[in-house]
Amino acid sequence: MFSTVTNKGPDRAIIPEMEWTSQALLTVDIVDSGNLVEITVFGRPRVQNRVKSMLLCLAWFHREHRARAEKMKHLEKNLKAHASDPHSPQDPVA
Structure with missing residues (x-):
């Protein structure tokens, strides 16, 4: 199966590119008590x-997203603790 992909060149001209679209077979095995997976990809080397x-x-994006979520949770916890602290000023003085 062929599919057409269009790219824009430096002068914004459309450059058609023919690309071979193949299929790949993936197997996913859970290892290390569910903390790690092993993925095997079957197909042509380029597709693999x-x-x-x-x-x-996708794994990098997921790790970054999770790290940002944890950081936001930590910041929210600190802000709530700071807001409920009776010794901290509620209104900042300019």
């Missing part, structure tokens, strides 16, 4: 590399 790259990007 593209799927690997996509999965690594």
